[in-house]
């Protein structure tokens with residue numbers, strides 16, 4: 001397909017999304033099924049255009065003065081890809097499946113429209129209903145934070161230190177030109193291009209378990225829990241096991257990690273991942289109807305991790321359709337689930353043990369406010385200041401990400417280049433001496 005035809009296809013898919021309000025992956029899949037002539041490179045290019053249009057949906061519509069699929073795509077070619085009016089006009093010839101030519105108004109807008117007078121939620125490409133919450137989280141940096149969440153994300157990998165050091169993983173993947181991540185001592189980064197990312201499942205380093213895909217912020221969230229070899233750890237929301245695998249690495253396969261999730265189906269990928277990673281200290285606890293499958297862990301855990309269900313506002317770079325599909329009701333639901341989980345976790349934390357609460361959200365209600373609510377009724381828990389959490393995890397550089405709004409550490413793409421994440425480690429009253437010092441990081 002010629003590039004202009006790819007743009008036409010992207011506009012068609014954006015139209016479909018607007019009409020049916022469904023996940024972008026479904027719309028792309030359906031388009032592929034009904035256009036079998038399109039090869040994998042074309043599909044990847046079209047998907048990339050659609051994703052860019054979704055990332056910049058509000059700002060593109062603002063500069064074009066319209067929120068039709070065509071206007072959004074044309075505006076995004078400028079806003080996301082830096083194409084000028086002449087380059088966009090050259091695509092819109094109306095010939096051979098190309099979009100129809102630019103109207104005079106479209107051309108003028110592409111040449112001169114600016115975001116100068118746009119409100120923050122347009123400058124930052126986030127939903128208007130979240131404007132107040134972004135302002136509460138970031139003050140006058142809300143638009144800049146939103147804009148960073150509307151950029152493309154790099155591909156981050158975690159070196160699986162059970163099998164290889166970061167240096168060894170970098171060498172094995174040298175043909176992909178990875179660089180070390182700036183904050184995680186075990187991360188590798190492959191910068192984002194416009195096309196397809198690396199075909200990771202075909203890489204020997206991946207097949208052999210030397211690396212796992214994991215955003216740098218998610219790696220840091222696990223590292224900040226400072227799980228130590230020999231500990232008893234419960235991952236209460238283990239899902240596909242991303243954090244559990246990182247924790248097993250920290251523990252050097254020593255001690256025991258219990259991986260549980262209320263939704264047993266979400267645990268399914270974990271078994272194959274454990275195998276590949278060579279993680280031998282993880283016991284998967286599958287939910288079994290009403291049975292209390294974690295009863296034996298009561299009061300025994302050195303560390304309980306809640307990787308909580310959340311709005312995912314911190315991961316919008318990777319899921320740009322999610323920000324427009326997020327509804328206020330979903331936020332309310334997540335807040336309730338988080339509060340329930342915090343209560344459920346309490347019974348497993350031994351005196352002197354830690355409770356780590358993690359979200360990939362940037363909203364205060366899901367983070368600092370949720371912690372304040374919990375701590376207000378659990379006097380036996382105390383939040384470690386963000387700087388101390390960083391220090392104890394052997395990552396003193398992260399002290400600068402201590403949340404300005406309360407307990408915990410907050411990362412965002414604008415502040416750190418990684419996804420948005422929030423981590424709060426709390427200690428339960430008791431023998432503080434037993435809080436172990438972290439193991440040395442990065443050992444192969």
Ligand SMILES: C[S@@+](CC[C@H](N)C(=O)[O-])C[C@H]1O[C@@H](n2cnc3c(N)ncnc32)[C@H](O)[C@@H]1O
Pocket residue numbers: 236237238239240241242243244260261262263266307308309310337340341344
């Ligand atoms: C953010 S995801 C976990 C991601 C996972 N830890 C990872 O790193 O790949 C949140 C998980 O919490 C689970 N969950 C929600 N409520 C729960 C509850 N009350 N008890 C246990 N798990 C719950 C969901 O099923 C979901 O898999």
